[in-house]
Amino acid sequence: MTENKTIENTDFQHIPLDDEYYNCVFEHCDFSNVTFPRIMFEQCRFVACNLSLCKMSSTSWNHVHFEGCKMTGITFSGCNRFTFSVAFSRCQLQYASFQGLNMQGVFFHDSQLDEADFSECNLKKVDFSGSRLERALFLHSNLEEADFSLATGYTIHPTENQMKKARFSVQGLHGLLEGFGIEIVE
Numbered sequence: 001m002t003e004n005k006t007i008e009n010t011d012f013q014h015i016p017l018d019d020e021y022y023n024c025v026f027e028h029c030d031f032s033n034v035t036f037p038r039i040m041f042e043q044c045r046f047v048a049c050n051l052s053l054c055k056m057s058s059t060s061w062n063h064v065h066f067e068g069c070k071m072t073g074i075t076f077s078g079c080n081r082f083t084f085s086v087a088f089s090r091c092q093l094q095y096a097s098f099q100g101l102n103m104q105g106v107f108f109h110d111s112q113l114d115e116a117d118f119s120e121c122n123l124k125k126v127d128f129s130g131s132r133l134e135r136a137l138f139l140h141s142n143l144e145e146a147d148f149s150l151a152t153g154y155t156i157h158p159t160e161n162q163m164k165k166a167r168f169s170v171q172g173l174h175g176l177l178e179g180f181g182i183e184i185v186e
Contacts, residue, residue: 040083061086071096114153128154148172155179 110130128151157179
């Protein structure tokens with residue numbers, strides 16, 4: 001177990017990972033294309049790291065914050081679903097998959113989520129403030145009380161998702177009506 005450590009400028013493509021990390025900070029590390037088999041990260045921060053195309057097999061993310069990370073094509077679906085507690089700030093999450101995860105209360109601040117897959121997710125009370133969601137997929141998801149009021153680019157079909165008390169801006173209404181073929185003229 002590695003705990004209470006700051007790990008900087010490390011290329012984990014060629015260095016084996018420990019089984020557990022507790023209260024660690026990873027700064028400017030490269031995890032791209034790395035497989036995380038049954039590794040536990042608890043109360044950790046990833047700052048300006050590259051986690052693109054990582055593969056997960058029962059990986060635990062418990063109270064983990066990602067800041068300014070590149071996470072293109074990452075698939076969180078293979079992680080441990082019972083300990084999934086994460087937050088994202090200024091991250092590149094294009095083509096990321098969160099399919100089937102319970103993400104209640106997670107925040108995505110100022111992140112790029114183009115073509116991310118949120119199918120069958122519990123996104124209750126999720127905050128997408130400042131995030132871009134171009135072609136992101138929301139299908140059979142719980143979006144109750146989710147905040148899209150400062151998000152852009154989303155297209156969400158209201159009849160295919162639970163949306164009670166979700167928040168949207170007036171500028172984002174076209175993203176809710178697009179699936180009905182309704183044209184909005186200003």
